Amino acid sequence: xxxxxxxxxxxxxxxxxxxxxxxxxxxxxxxxxxxxxxxxxxxxxxxxxxxxxxxxxxxxxxxxxxxxxxxxxxxxxxxxxxxxxxxxxxxxxxxxxxxxxxxxxxxxxxxxxxxxxxxxxxxxxxxxxxxxxxxxxxxxxxxxxxxxxxxxxxxxxxxxxxxxxxxxxxxxxxxxxxxxxxxxxxxxxxxxxxxxxxxxxxxxxxxxxxxxxxxxxxxxxxxxxxxxxxxxxxxxxxxxxxxxxxxxxxxxxxxxxxxxxxxxxxxxxxxxxxxxxxxxxxxxxxxxxxxxxxxxxxxxxxxxxxxxxxxxxxxxxxxxxxxxxxxxxxxxxxxxxxxxxxxxxxxxxxxxxxxxxxxxxxxxxxxxxxxxxxxxxxxxxxxxxxxxxxxxxxxxxxxxxxxxxxxxxxxxxxxxxxxxxxxxxxxxxxxxxxxxxxxxxxxxxxxxxxxxxxxxxxxxxxxxxxxxxxxxxxxxxxxxxxxxxxxxxxxxxxxxxxxxxxxxxxxxxxxxxxxxxxxxxxxxxxxxxxxxxxxxxxxxxxxxxxxxxxxxxxxxxxxxxxxxxxxxxxxxxxxxxxxxxxxxxxxxxxxxxxxxxxxxxxxxxxxxxxxxxxxxx
Numbered sequence: 001x002x003x004x005x006x007x008x009x010x011x012x013x014x015x016x017x018x019x020x021x022x023x024x025x026x027x028x029x030x031x032x033x034x035x036x037x038x039x040x041x042x043x044x045x046x047x048x049x050x051x052x053x054x055x056x057x058x059x060x061x062x063x064x065x066x067x068x069x070x071x072x073x074x075x076x077x078x079x080x081x082x083x084x085x086x087x088x089x090x091x092x093x094x095x096x097x098x099x100x101x102x103x104x105x106x107x108x109x110x111x112x113x114x115x116x117x118x119x120x121x122x123x124x125x126x127x128x129x130x131x132x133x134x135x136x137x138x139x140x141x142x143x144x145x146x147x148x149x150x151x152x153x154x155x156x157x158x159x160x161x162x163x164x165x166x167x168x169x170x171x172x173x174x175x176x177x178x179x180x181x182x183x184x185x186x187x188x189x190x191x192x193x194x195x196x197x198x199x200x201x202x203x204x205x206x207x208x209x210x211x212x213x214x215x216x217x218x219x220x221x222x223x224x225x226x227x228x229x230x231x232x233x234x235x236x237x238x239x240x241x242x243x244x245x246x247x248x249x250x251x252x253x254x255x256x257x258x259x260x261x262x263x264x265x266x267x268x269x270x271x272x273x274x275x276x277x278x279x280x281x282x283x284x285x286x287x288x289x290x291x292x293x294x295x296x297x298x299x300x301x302x303x304x305x306x307x308x309x310x311x312x313x314x315x316x317x318x319x320x321x322x323x324x325x326x327x328x329x330x331x332x333x334x335x336x337x338x339x340x341x342x343x344x345x346x347x348x349x350x351x352x353x354x355x356x357x358x359x360x361x362x363x364x365x366x367x368x369x370x371x372x373x374x375x376x377x378x379x380x381x382x383x384x385x386x387x388x389x390x391x392x393x394x395x396x397x398x399x400x401x402x403x404x405x406x407x408x409x410x411x412x413x414x415x416x417x418x419x420x421x422x423x424x425x426x427x428x429x430x431x432x433x434x435x436x437x438x439x440x441x442x443x444x445x446x447x448x449x450x451x452x453x454x455x456x457x458x459x460x461x462x463x464x465x466x467x468x469x470x471x472x473x474x475x476x477x478x479x480x481x482x483x484x485x486x487x488x489x490x491x492x493x494x495x496x497x498x499x500x501x502x503x504x505x506x507x508x509x510x511x512x513x514x515x516x517x518x519x520x521x522x523x524x525x526x527x528x529x530x531x532x533x534x535x536x537x538x539x540x541x542x543x544x545x546x547x548x549x550x551x552x553x554x555x556x557x558x559x560x561x562x563x564x565x566x567x568x569x570x571x572x573x574x575x576x577x578x579x580x581x582x583x584x585x586x587x588x589x590x591x592x593x594x595x596x597x598x599x600x601x602x603x604x605x606x607x608x609x610x611x612x613x614x615x616x617x
Contacts, residue, residue: 005350008327018331020074024064031104032063038112038179042073042380044409047499060268073380084198089321091117112179123209139176143200156193180248216266236262253496337394346429351411353403356394367586368440369400374449378409416490416501419509442466460518469527475515475541525554527581533563
């Protein structure tokens with residue numbers, strides 16, 4: 001029987017955010033591995049390290065759980081940033097849930113903030129084995145070495161990551177918690193500064209207690225390797241020379257492969273999948289790993305997973321967290337909105353998504369937004385712009401659907417085989433599913449960056465798509481430099497790209513397609529949003545779109561602060577303008593009450609451009 005992919009929320013007793021969990025299921029008797037990510041790095045993170053590893057481990061006979069920390073990505077229902085106690089309670093609740101829903105032992109893999117959480121559970125004996133990926137001890141130790149700065153950090157509360165750069169200690173701890181050098185696109189939005197201080201204080205005892213545990217340390221820093229050897233832990237060292245375009249090993253293919261194969265071999269005791277193995281291959285039976293690994297309601301009811309009881313198991317000497325152990329397919333969002341898990345299939349592959357609706361009442365709503373990121377593309381996207389759009393849309397009467405297409409994020413498939421035509425097929429399947437569920441009959445595709453190409457294709461090919469929003473559209477592959485070296489990967493020729501492999505079929509499918517022409521021919525209303533800095537040096541396609549918005553009454557231009565990807569304020573303005581334009585242009589029909597919308601922003605911002613906008617790409 002082919003293993004299943006499922007998604008649901010682990011609910012909380014009190015005001016804590018429900019935790020979005022994705023399960024890669026092999027079988028009920030198999031061991032389970034829980035992946036603990038860095039701060040603000042969603043489980044469907046931009047370079048898919050954890051999702052690719054999850055699929056590989058599943059093929060090796062392991063169940064895998066991925067999840068988002070409370071307050072971030074798909075676990076952000078209340079808008080409150082994660083605290084250390086909240087992140088710790090959620091991690092232990094997910095590990096407890098893994099025990100309750102599987103018969104085998106449970107292991108953990110940590111990265112960034114997840115390294116401290118993993119070390120705590122390994123030290124307390126709550127996990128059978130674990131892997132710490134680049135723990136960056138020197139950064140975590142910077143806090144206790146500067147007690148005054150650490151105490152000051154605890155008093156700062158909610159802070160934008162840019163603001164935390166004014167303190168050497170805060171900046172170092174932010175890098176440690178994220179798991180890579182901080183850059184404006186990540187982490188997203190404000191963080192709880194006290195979380196960094198509390199995690200730093202917890203890191204020392206947690207790492208010191210690992211002696212005698214079954215823990216592999218993957219080390220990029222010399223200090224991490226020396227500490228692991230002195231502690232008697234096995235070490236796998238990787239080398240990486242940081243550059244502006246690849247500040248962390250996480251951005252380059254070779255060290256990523258080294259990390260994945262080391263974790264795969266350590267936790268399964270079997271030879272790893274060869275480099276370039278087919279991530280999208282169907283799962284085959286595997287021998288059970290040696291590591292010491294009912295039904296849940298809703299979207300994955302066709303896949304047997306025992307339901308957890310309403311009392312958490314003991315966590316060593318720690319107090320239980322606020323999580324009930326129960327799972328749900330829908331949870332409350334901001335205001336009266338509802339956040340629901342969704343699953344659909346496209347040409348046999350399972351896709352996972354999140355639907356935000358204004359309330360729990362029956363549809364259809366007048367129109368539904370569908371968010372489409374650029375490349376590599378995942379439903380949260382950098383600085384969580386997909387999530388911000390979804391929360392704001394549902395809060396103002398517009399449902400929003402976000403999903404991972406095949407081979408991206410947490411959905412099944414293989415990124416190497418990605419093309420815009422395949423993504424259009426996936427989008428068509430999503431629209432059909434939403435129509436069948438009565439969400440809406442009309443849809444607007446919000447295409448961010450290169451995702452604007454998909455918005456243009458959808459407006460031309462899918463009759464239900466009646467509008468297109470283009471955020472910082474990139475409609476052509478312009479660039480200099482030598483031709484990439486090709487290698488056969490996943491059954492096709494591909495080039496290394498941002499730690500992933502991009503197949504030649506992508507370029508062939510994209511080449512020569514007239515995306516602006518697709519929009520013109522279909523005649524749908526179009527809303528184009530640019531950052532101020534993008535218009536300082538417009539390329540050919542940008543000039544074409546600007547000309548089109550000048551001469552066509554159904555094309556609208558809106559300019560916000562920032563460069564490609566906008567600034568923090570610019571992104572908020574783009575979200576507001578998108579919702580307002582959608583409801584004004586494609587508003588209620590058939591007697592439906594009008595949506596509650598924010599005031600319509602001015603078509604062009606006259607405010608001065610920030611010299612250093614926050615959160616730019």
